[in-house]
Amino acid sequence: MTTTTAATAAAPPRRRRSKTGTSGYIFITPFLVFFLLFFVLPLGYAGYLSFFRDQLVGGTVFAGLDNYARALKDAQLLDGVLRVALFFLVQVPVMLLVALVAALAIDSGMLRSAKLFRLGVFIPYAVPSVVAALMWGYLYGPDFGPLAQLGDRLGFTPPNLLSDSAMLASLGNIVTWEFTGYNMIILYAALRTVPTELYEAAWVDGAGAWRTAWSIKIPALRPALLLCLIFSVIGSFQLFAEPNLLQRLAPNVINSSYTPNLYAYSLAFTSQEVNYAAAVSFLLGLVIVVVSYVVLFLTSRGSRR
């Protein structure tokens, strides 16, 4: 994150010269060893593999940028990227808005039993995405979903939530259900650190609860909101578990390239195109980093108005 790396240079606590030694390395080496082995090395390996191609005759041959050229023209991949981009553009604002409103409401002191709300909204975060997808899949489903049952009993045709046109929204609902609480807690924690003198000053100035929320609390939440937004970029673009599980309920709607991650998975394990899968993974990672930086850039430019 640009903000964090910028803060790094500015933040070092003042140390005496004598401590500019090797002691620091003792503390950071274990982490760095694991980081190199299980983060940098796989990343580098993916990059390396992406330059090769498996052939029936001649084995693995150097392919230059062929895999990338193929990926950029691969309609299945591009469809998947566009689909998760659309998902991101709709689902994330909804989720963050709900999380923001919930955090402000809980922080406002105007709720009865605020603690209960805080915990209740957060609890879905502790539910694995597999379980959440299974559960919502059953709830959506025509067999014993409550909606289908109600429709049966009251004589209306329930909407098919697993149809082609509804699927992305149905997935969005699952993800919103899972992660609103997590974002709410981050925002709420940030709100708790706003100095109360600011609220008192606003109150003396005659600002009501709404005005305080709008003029003091929301601006104070900028860094926390940014953090939530970045995590949401990462989460949306690597969507996998939810579509993977709903695929069984709606195999005709969710194909093997519905999201880029599903596609990379099926390339590597169904079609055995390891090198191309590596290139796709690598590109997907790149897209996420680029989108994150674009989001950071746009939001930080907005703040300098």
Next chain:
Amino acid sequence: MIRRRSTVLTLAMGALLVYFLFPLFWLIVAATKTTGDLFSTFGLWFGNDFALLANIRETFTHNNGEYARWMANTLVYSVVSSVGAACLATFAGYGFARYVFRGRSMLLGAVLGTIMVPTTALAIPTYLLFSKASLVNTPWAIILPSLVSPFGLFLMWVYARDAVSDTVLEAARIDGAGELAIFFQVTLRSLMPGFVTVVLFTLVATWNNYFLPLIMLNDPTYYPITVGLSSWSAQAVGGSGANADLLACVVTGSLLSIIPLIAAFILLQRFWQSGLSAGAVKE
């Protein structure tokens, strides 16, 4: 300041709460039903037979008790990964925050710059590397990649900057204590809330992880609960004959699998809330 309670706001939030809790209510209700009742009775209320205990027994005994095995696997993977990751992150976060050494800014920047690299982009190449090293289809395939948490390092770095006082460190150094001794005897205590936060969040990440174990493991003995439940549900979808009852197991198994984490979050509320605020604000 005068704080008025607002009934309208409480009601609106109540509606939100219903949205977040009704699927779990459905899950609890569904876990008390026989497979027959799941289909024939209304989903949001109890069925004719109260089959919870029978379902639990069936869940734990199905296919030689593989569910219990998956639970145990999940527990081992997530506890080892999260405590390990938190130790590495705490150690390194403290090192970066409290020592000056050559290359510090560059190394820290390099690690923090990777927070945005998605773990799933790493999963396939990691699988390929691990299959060369014969680590695939072993518990290590899940634990080793989970030990690296750049975000955990970020949290602990922020935390160590604020929570450790310079004066205490100086005093300990004047007393002649070694750097490691100072860390374990003096600073570790004040880093504890941050440590617990990182443990908790890595625990959730590993407990909930699906993509990595799905790729790495093909022997059901090593499955964590997520991959296990998913494989059961795949069998239950085509459900007829022998697998018809499996649906009740999927539902009951889902319910049982979320209880430990929810309990952990409720019990450790104090820690993760204070730890999170450090990361969220001091960016």
